[in-house]
Amino acid sequence: MSTRQMKSRDRIVRQSFENRLSHWLVAISTFVLIFTGFGQMPMYARYGVASLPGMAWAADYQLTLVLHYAAGAVLVFAVFFHVLGAIVNSRYGIMPRKGDVKESAQIIAAMFGRGEEPPSHKYLAEQRLAYAFIGANVLLVAVSGIIKVVKNLPGIDMNPTFLFVTTAVHNAAAVFIILGIVGHLAAFVFKQNRALLPAMIDGTVDREYAEHRHELWYRELHPEPAATGGAPLDDVPLEQSA
Ligand code: HEM
Ligand code: HEM
Numbered sequence: 001m002s003t004r005q006m007k008s009r010d011r012i013v014r015q016s017f018e019n020r021l022s023h024w025l026v027a028i029s030t031f032v033l034i035f036t037g038f039g040q041m042p043m044y045a046r047y048g049v050a051s052l053p054g055m056a057w058a059a060d061y062q063l064t065l066v067l068h069y070a071a072g073a074v075l076v077f078a079v080f081f082h083v084l085g086a087i088v089n090s091r092y093g094i095m096p097r098k099g100d101v102k103e104s105a106q107i108i109a110a111m112f113g114r115g116e117e118p119p120s121h122k123y124l125a126e127q128r129l130a131y132a133f134i135g136a137n138v139l140l141v142a143v144s145g146i147i148k149v150v151k152n153l154p155g156i157d158m159n160p161t162f163l164f165v166t167t168a169v170h171n172a173a174a175v176f177i178i179l180g181i182v183g184h185l186a187a188f189v190f191k192q193n194r195a196l197l198p199a200m201i202d203g204t205v206d207r208e209y210a211e212h213r214h215e216l217w218y219r220e221l222h223p224e225p226a227a228t229g230g231a232p233l234d235d236v237p238l239e240q241s242a
Pocket of ligand 2: 030033034036037038040041065068069071072073075076141142144145146148149152167170171174175177
């Protein structure tokens with residue numbers, strides 16, 4: 001058997017192209033939004049970022065505003081695309097469930113060598129919580145951002161208290177998103193979680209990893225031979241959903 005065949009035999013499909021596309025559109029647009037959003041508060045000139053080689057543009061308010069609008073449009077599109085895909089394909093496996101907080105604590109304790117990790121579905125309980133936290137704040141930042149775009153249109157006059165609340169929501173959600181991303185990336189400091197990285201790149205994960213860590217999901221994809229009428233495991237169609 002060639003190396004390529006061996007590789008494909010030992011890996012299974014975890015993330016569809018559609019899921020990867022929405023993840024990276026959200027991730028890249030969010031990084032740009034964070035950088036350009038804080039550029040609206042003229043801090044890059046003040047704190048010397050603009051004097052770094054090649055960074056003078058960061059203090060150009062008009063430019064950071066246009067980039068903020070462009071990345072905002074990409075984020076809003078990606079959110080629509082993701083939500084629509086979930087509804088059309090009835091994919092809700094990443095939505096939080098009852099008991100997720102307790103289960104997350106067990107998973108984290110197990111990573112530090114205390115106790116056994118509970119059997120997981122496609123997503124670990126902590127991933128479902130991370131999704132809810134990041135997702136809710138992305139929705140808040142997008143809705144408040146759209147209101148701020150409307151406010152900037154010529155001839156629009158909005159109630160100042162409403163605008164104050166909108167800006168407070170926009171800024172608070174921005175800070176929570178940053179905290180969420182720090183937590184999200186910190187998860188990959190742990191070796192156990194790193195096996196998920198290729199899932200967001202080529203869409204696959206190691207078969208053995210899935211079998212052990214996402215046992216409930218793996219068993220759904222690959223029922224015991226008896227339940228498939230004796231079909232070999234590799235003949236069972238690979239799952240592509242969230
Ligand atoms: C270089 C940066 C990033 C990397 C390497 C990365 C990688 C990943 C990986 C490997 C997963 C798990 C996929 C799976 O379970 O199959 C994931 C999930 C996710 N990512 Fe990212 N991501 C990055 C940035 C971001 C950013 C900036 C956001 C949001 C603003 C984000 C939001 C999410 C969400 C909501 C999930 C699902 C929940 C979870 O698994 O924690 N990611 N990401
Ligand atoms: C992770 C996503 C985002 C982050 C971190 C972020 C951050 C910020 C920050 C820090 C500001 C400056 C303070 C303020 O005026 O409130 C700002 C302003 C603004 N943001 Fe965002 N933002 C995000 C997403 C969006 C989106 C999706 C839109 C539009 C759909 C948007 C539209 C705006 C507008 C119009 C302003 C005001 C610009 C001005 O009039 O000076 N933002 N954002």
